[in-house]
Amino acid sequence: MADTAITVEGARKRYGGRNALDGLDLTVARGTVHGVLGPNGAGKTTLVRILSTLLRPDAGRVEVAGRDVVTQAYEVRLRIGLLGQHAALDEELGGRQNLEMFGRLHHLGARRARARAGELLTRFGLADTGRKPVAAYSGGMRRRLDLAASLVTEPEVLFLDEPTTGLDPRGRAEVWESVRALTGAGTTVLLTTQYLEEADQLAGRISVVDAGRVVADGTPDELKAATGGDRIDVVLRDAGHLGAAAALLPLAGVRVDPDRRLLSAPVTDRMAALSGVVRALEEAGIEAEDVVLRRPTLDEVFLHLTDRTKEAA
């Protein structure tokens, strides 16, 4: 019990005429980072809104930090931080004014709220910009301030709902760095994302959700292994050589896509596969336009996992 930070059992929520959550189960161990991965509309945001007491579930048991989100909402609110999809800040006020306000609303008292605002601004590299109105911040800065605002009282459990959606690569890297720094401190983090890479970078365990249910659960390595891991893509100059190339390349499970002049296959040893393919093509005198090693895309992981649940059904 004490080792579990989040428990969700059979959570259901009808929203906008459809089942946003359709009997979702989830357990997150204390002090871990848990990724919730899924496409738009899978129910990720609804889940976070229920966990953070903004929405009530229609059915099911939902506990955060050992408290029920419906009957003990106040107790839950004392222990959580929330970073929603849209910056939850007063855009007209400065960064410092925002943090002091949230500190007061956490009942820190004026002096501690002020001191805490200063600490957080420094910690998130915003000390110089504390007076500027938030509306003048860059996307990455705004996200960092938003994150700082959700950490005013060192929450036991932190919810991050698509923390990097809409950020440029630099902003994304900034947010990732901040999240990593947190997880060292023992905070439990639940992170939703559409990006496999993000879940892979940050989360120790991942739950894949689709249509309001968890369709797969595991460490990133387990999930990738289940999808066949990395792939190699070979694009040929001449589609006529596709058949010959498919036969002679040292690969198993080759998929041929004539429209894109593409051969695609799962690989286990990345470097051996790459050099083997290049050598084989040279020896056969087949010209390639492109040879790429890549991770499975979210689409592939996702299709694979949903296909599997259909087969199992």
Added chain:
Amino acid sequence: MSTPVAYALSDSWTMTRRELARWGRQPVTVLVGLVFPVMLLLMFGYLVGGGRGVSGEYVDYLVPGMLALTMAFGLEGTMIAVTQDLNKGVVDRFRSLPMANGAVLVGRSAADMLQSAIGLAVLIGVGYALGWRANGGPGAFLGAVGLLLLFRFAMLWIGIFLALVAGRPELVQAVQILVWPVGFLSNAFATPDSMPGWLGTVVQWNPMSQTATAARDLFGGPGGESGHVWAALAWPLALLAVFFPLAVARFARLSR
């Protein structure tokens, strides 16, 4: 400072301070908000002129009408502010904090009422400069100001309710446009007797007209009718009895 009541008070004060801090950030917006009714007063006092059906000095009729109209237009400001908050996601953060549930709405109403009181003071000052005088004595003067603010308070909760129901900036625009005919279908500028029969009736029944008539009476100017003080109390209280619980329920329903 540890009981729920103390928390509720301190949270409400924090939320009010938030609004005041926003004024400091946007002095021009605040200034425009104060100048706009003054412009309307000058426009109708001098440019459009007239005052059909008014006996006595038009300015004595017009100033209380403009005061009531300004209170009615306050609905817009409240609705815009609440809609913006809801769409920015900042209300989500407030609702996820261990703070008093109603503080968001209390802070909004305290700040809006303060702004309206300042607006009244400015408009009354300009009215004095134009030659308007209140002749009813200090008690009646305060009574008139009280009725105007009560009317504003009713408009405030209608504004909060509409923002919670509509919730989208496009619909704010619709209300912004609609508030004009509703504001002008009143006795702010001309007496109902000077209008075609059916229009006069509509105008007479407009709650804003009740407040304006009662204020004229208490200020001791033309267009006042004794006995309207009760109507000017009853209308806003009736509106509050409907829209205050509706708004509070709607706010609580954000979690459904």
